[in-house]
Amino acid sequence: MLQAVVSGFILGSIYAIIAQGYYITYVTTRTLNFGQGDFLMVGALLGLTSLGALMTSGINVFLALLLTLAVTCLVMGLLGWGLERIAIRPLQNNFISISWILSTVAVSMMFRNLAMLVWGRNVIPFPSPFGSGVLRFGGVGIAKHEIFIAVCALVIMGCLFIFLKKSLLGKALAAVACNPEAAALMGINPRAMAILAFALSSALAGIGGILVGPITNTAFFMGATLGLKAFAAAIIGGLDNPVGILIGGLLLGVLEQVFALGSSAYKDASAFVLILIVLIFMPQGLFGKKVKEKF
Amino acid sequence: MKKWGIYAAIGAALYLFPWIFPNSYLIHLAQGFLYTYIVVVGLNLLVGLSGQLSLGHAGFFAIGAYGTALLNNAGVPFLFSLTLGTAICAAAGGIVAMLSLRAKGPYLAMVTIAFGMLIEIIANRWVEVTGGPAGLYLNSPSLLGLSLGIVEYYWLIALITLVITVLADNLFTSRVGRTFQAMGSSEVAAATAGVDVRNWKVLAFVVSASIAGIGGALFAFQNSYFNSDSFTWDKSILFLVGVIVGGAGTRLGPVIGTIVIFLLPQAFQSLYDYHLLIFGAILLVSLVLLPQGIVGSLGRVKGKRREALPLAKEADGAREALGTEVRWAAKRQATVLDIRQVVMEFDGYRAVDGVDLTLQGPEVRGLIGPNGSGKSTIVNVLSGVYVPTAGQMIWNTRNVTSFPPHKMAEAGITRTFQNLQLFSELTVLQNVLVGFHLHYTSGFFANLLHTPRFWREEERLREEAMHLLAFVGMAEKANEMAANLSYGEQRLVEIARAMAVKPQLLILDEPAAGASQYEVDKIVKVIRNLKEIGISIILVEHHMEIVMNVCDTITVLDFGKKIAEGDPAHIQKHPQVIEAYLGGEEVTKLVVGE
Numbered sequence: 001m002l003q004a005v006v007s008g009f010i011l012g013s014i015y016a017i018i019a020q021g022y023y024i025t026y027v028t029t030r031t032l033n034f035g036q037g038d039f040l041m042v043g044a045l046l047g048l049t050s051l052g053a054l055m056t057s058g059i060n061v062f063l064a065l066l067l068t069l070a071v072t073c074l075v076m077g078l079l080g081w082g083l084e085r086i087a088i089r090p091l092q093n094n095f096i097s098i099s100w101i102l103s104t105v106a107v108s109m110m111f112r113n114l115a116m117l118v119w120g121r122n123v124i125p126f127p128s129p130f131g132s133g134v135l136r137f138g139g140v141g142i143a144k145h146e147i148f149i150a151v152c153a154l155v156i157m158g159c160l161f162i163f164l165k166k167s168l169l170g171k172a173l174a175a176v177a178c179n180p181e182a183a184a185l186m187g188i189n190p191r192a193m194a195i196l197a198f199a200l201s202s203a204l205a206g207i208g209g210i211l212v213g214p215i216t217n218t219a220f221f222m223g224a225t226l227g228l229k230a231f232a233a234a235i236i237g238g239l240d241n242p243v244g245i246l247i248g249g250l251l252l253g254v255l256e257q258v259f260a261l262g263s264s265a266y267k268d269a270s271a272f273v274l275i276l277i278v279l280i281f282m283p284q285g286l287f288g289k290k291v292k293e294k295f
Numbered sequence: 296m297k298k299w300g301i302y303a304a305i306g307a308a309l310y311l312f313p314w315i316f317p318n319s320y321l322i323h324l325a326q327g328f329l330y331t332y333i334v335v336v337g338l339n340l341l342v343g344l345s346g347q348l349s350l351g352h353a354g355f356f357a358i359g360a361y362g363t364a365l366l367n368n369a370g371v372p373f374l375f376s377l378t379l380g381t382a383i384c385a386a387a388g389g390i391v392a393m394l395s396l397r398a399k400g401p402y403l404a405m406v407t408i409a410f411g412m413l414i415e416i417i418a419n420r421w422v423e424v425t426g427g428p429a430g431l432y433l434n435s436p437s438l439l440g441l442s443l444g445i446v447e448y449y450w451l452i453a454l455i456t457l458v459i460t461v462l463a464d465n466l467f468t469s470r471v472g473r474t475f476q477a478m479g480s481s482e483v484a485a486a487t488a489g490v491d492v493r494n495w496k497v498l499a500f501v502v503s504a505s506i507a508g509i510g511g512a513l514f515a516f517q518n519s520y521f522n523s524d525s526f527t528w529d530k531s532i533l534f535l536v537g538v539i540v541g542g543a544g545t546r547l548g549p550v551i552g553t554i555v556i557f558l559l560p561q562a563f564q565s566l567y568d569y570h571l572l573i574f575g576a577i578l579l580v581s582l583v584l585l586p587q588g589i590v591g592s593l594g595r596v597k598g599k600r601r602e603a604l605p606l607a608k609e610a611d612g613a614r615e616a617l618g619t620e621v622r623w624a625a626k627r628q629a630t631v632l633d634i635r636q637v638v639m640e641f642d643g644y645r646a647v648d649g650v651d652l653t654l655q656g657p658e659v660r661g662l663i664g665p666n667g668s669g670k671s672t673i674v675n676v677l678s679g680v681y682v683p684t685a686g687q688m689i690w691n692t693r694n695v696t697s698f699p700p701h702k703m704a705e706a707g708i709t710r711t712f713q714n715l716q717l718f719s720e721l722t723v724l725q726n727v728l729v730g731f732h733l734h735y736t737s738g739f740f741a742n743l744l745h746t747p748r749f750w751r752e753e754e755r756l757r758e759e760a761m762h763l764l765a766f767v768g769m770a771e772k773a774n775e776m777a778a779n780l781s782y783g784e785q786r787l788v789e790i791a792r793a794m795a796v797k798p799q800l801l802i803l804d805e806p807a808a809g810a811s812q813y814e815v816d817k818i819v820k821v822i823r824n825l826k827e828i829g830i831s832i833i834l835v836e837h838h839m840e841i842v843m844n845v846c847d848t849i850t851v852l853d854f855g856k857k858i859a860e861g862d863p864a865h866i867q868k869h870p871q872v873i874e875a876y877l878g879g880e881e882v883t884k885l886v887v888g889e
Contacts, residue, residue: 032401090583098348101404102539103582105532109575117568224528228408235405265420272409272416276394279406283397 003140004257010146011215012253013153016246018208018230019237020160021201026239027177028190028197031088031100035108036205037227039076041220042111043206044213045119047072048126051210061129072210073203080202083107084195108223115220126213149211156207157246164242173197225268229256232275238288248286302461309453313446322449323517324561329456330513331557335537335549336463337506342535343544344472345499346479350404351391351411352507353530357418359384359508360515360525361425364433373436373516381508388504392497411531418523430522433515452513459506462743466502467546469742469749470728470735475499476544477718477729484716487678488796489704489733498739507534540581542588544720551589555581630656630691630707630799630831637686639672646672648855649686656799656831659822661846661863663836665875669855670835671713674804677833678710679703690800705733707799711789711806713835719778723769723788726777727760730795763791767821783807783814790821800831807838819845843867851875 018040022032033039047068054064087103128145135142164170173193175183180190208230216222229252237248252271260267284290309329313322338352363380367373395406418425425431436443436451443451466472477485478495486492515521533556541552555577563573585592632654639647647669654660662670675681677688679700688696695706703709718726735756741749764770767787772780777788786806793801803822807815815838822845825832836842842849843863851859851866853875859866866872 026401086583087579091586098342099539099582099586101350102532102536103579106575106578106582109571109578113569113571113575228412228528232405232409235402239401265416269413269416272412275405275409276413279398279402280394283399283402285402 001258001261004261005254006140006142007146008254008257009250010142010149010253011257012233012250013150014208014212014249015226015230015233015252016249017153017156017204017211018226019234019245019249020157020242021204022231022234023239023242023245024164024173024204025194025197025201026234028173029088029194032104032231032239033080033083033108033198033201033205034101034104034231035111035223035227036201036230037223037225038108038111038115039079039202039205039223040209040212040226041223042079042115043072043076043209044126044218044222045115045124045209045220046075046206047210048124048213048218049119051129055129065129069207069210072206076202076206077199080198080200081195083202084198088194088198089191112220112223119220121220123217123219126218128214143215145214149215152207152211156204161242169196229271232271235285236275236278238285240289241285241287244285244287298464302457305460306453306457309457310450312453313449319445322445324558326445326449326452326513326517328553328557329452330510330517331534331537332549332553333456333459333513334507334510334534335541335552335556336459337503337510338534339538339541339543339545339549339552340463340466340472340475340506341499341503342538343542343548344467344475344479345496346476347496347499348404349391349407349500349503350528350531350535351407351409351414352503352534353526353528354391354407354411354414355384355387355504355507356511356514356530356534357414357523357526358387358504359511360521361418361431362508363512364431364515364521365424367436367516368431368433373438377509377512380512381505384508384511385501385505387508388500388502389497391504392500396493396496408528408531411526411528415523415526415528418526425523427523430520431515433519433521435519436516448516455509455513459509463506464546465743465745469745470732470737470753471498471739471742473721473725473729474732476721477726480718480720481716483680483700484712484718485729485732486700487680487704487709488730488792489701489709490729491701536578538588540578540585540588542590542592542594545588545590545594548588548590555589630654631689632656632691632800632831633687633689634677635687635689637673637676637688638684639669639676639681640684645855647676647683650852650855650857652850652857654800654831654833657826657829658847659826659832659834659845661834661836661842661849662852663839663842663849663866664852664858667854668852668875670852671804672855673852674710674713674802674833674835677703677802678708704796704798707797708802709793709796709798709800710802711786711793711804713804713808715782715785715789717777717780717785717788717792719776721777722774723764723777723780724757724760724773726788727763727791727795728756730763730792731756731760733796760791760795763794764788766794766824767791768817781811781814783810783818786810786814786818787821790818790825794825794830798830800833801825802833802835804835805837806834807836807841815841 018036021036026032050071051064051068054067083104087107088100091099091103130144130148133144135144164173172188173196175186175188176190176193184190212226233249233252234245236252237244237246252274255270255274256267259270278286312325316322334352334356338349341347341349359380362383363376366376366379371379391407391410395403398406419427436448474485474490474495478490478492482492537549537552537556540555542548559577560570560574563570566573581589634650634652636649636651637647638645638649650673662673664670672681676683679698679702682697687694690706690708693706695703698706718729735752737749737752761770761773764773767790769784769787769791772784777785780788790806806818810818819841822832822834826845834842834846846863848860849863849866850857851872858871858875859869
């Protein structure tokens, strides 16, 4: 049981990282990437390839890992920028307000297909750079990689919160979120902010991919479920509240791992039952803002 | 009639298809096309008309398939199990709708995703019942003891498709479709016209889910075998693609959409390794280049062909009838609105702070005050959009304090909106028709089947609507899309729509804002006419010359409190009012010159 809770926290922190990507783009553009899961998949496969290449060239593990993270973030950021340009911005004046759901899905389909062509159809083993060692604390075993995930999650969340709340750029993002017209009048370019948001969001998906790779099956089809679960985490917490999303992710992760003790069918179902229950009683998520519309 | 001619032609083409192409692969393909089309038609009603979203329609498709198949396997005759399976789907649709009533946007999307995923998990994992990925074997479908071969089964699907198309078409052109569309474009405006938005949302989901269920059932029996792989999230997305790419809310859209999602993938099946790439690219390009879907965008290029009403004639009739069309108002007794100590708080901020207001109808009451004084909040409270934090509202001896907007409309209170809330995708006439919502008596099935009673009622209310449009001077624009009107014209149409509710108290929230001088004059004339008819009016307005000329009594608010009340002459000289509008000491100093 305790073991399940611990691994739930680890899994949940990955959900939370991916879900923060939803938050950033949702508050700045009122859209989000429904193909986030496939972006994560691309991140994982890219990370796998680059890490493999670097390790064989004999560089120190930590250096290789840092380089891989940097490269993946860069590439994913560029992909996010491209996504904003081709699938979000052209649809902004669209009177069917949900087209962006389909356009982001369309891009993700193409990525999935490309990934299949590049990396093949089979599951690729993603060895953790820290080996498969397990540390024991009392009765609970934690893989070294899981510790790495937890540390990464803490660092990323910390950086993200500092960036969003303290830095000028983060405040500019928040300003666009509140009122794009007013932000534009203050000299902030809302389009640049939208690009930044999508680049950041995709980079987070990429990091999520590298973190999750060694504890799941790495293959071209790995994204869809993870993306949806992360979306569920974001909705549980409330799409406009980053702390809520963190809590939502952890909650979801723990719940899943606890139910997984029963059977894997319960594990998958528990996430979606949880979200239905939450939304019945709190239609803005647990920590979302209630907005009273003015007429 | 031309419409029936088209249906007959489609029917004949569907009937002849197996003779023209006596090829079992093609017939199989046609079957697949038709049941996919059925699902898309249903989803189009939900997404295109009522403006809701379902990313879990594969769930209903699955329920229809498993429901019908399992019942049939248990010995229930095919047609009966099809009916029962559809009913189960309708119930599931109702449940999903209730679960998602309060959720909006991405949250609503998540509810439907969660539903679809749960059904997928059940189909996959409850192997004892569903067969899971290994599949479920069925008897071949039979009608009245006759086992249906591939061609006969195709004919059955074709017949059902035709019936659903006709019925869906009927819904589109009836008040049900109109109400769906109204709800989709402005929930709050629909509610103030008397539409119980909750019930109608549930109805939209139930109809859409039932149709998806029929599609699923027909799919299940196509090969007498199916497995759980057919009900993935991708399938839900695919259905939605069919609706959006075809043209959401158009009647032809589902046909084109189904060609894109069903026939197109068949065409490049041989390129299996690249099919997602191709499909994704087509989807993206069509979303970007044809933002209203293929049918919607082409329709716009061709210029909208609207049902051409015999406008001139009806407008003439309207002019003659101007004197009599206010029958209902004359019957009205005296009305009393009594607001006691109403408080409205937002996160601790008191927008309205203990306001008393008594209105002895028929009277025209002005409600003025500087920006932020709480006028709009009072209007929102009075029309039921907000429930007050404290206080009471008594309307003709009834306590209406916590009534939602549609109940207020039923009780005889309705309103117009400061930030216009016309149903922009409907015509002017249709907007007014939605206003008659509470006065329609024909039920869902009369609208579904277009019974003679439906036609009689539709004709009568159309005529009445034209009268109302003539009353506000907008009869010539009856067939114009509401979105194409100027500000002032839209405000006039809003008044006509509100009058269609046949209210005893009409709240006009800044009816002259943004209107040109010419339109302002028109609006003033309309308000005068309304006053003459004897409808009580609460007028919120910044144009002082309108307020001072039209109102019997004026109530002045400042910082959420009532600071003055009286006839226009009294208010104009009231020192507190002058202070509220012009400021305190500094202004006095300026004016007096000290």
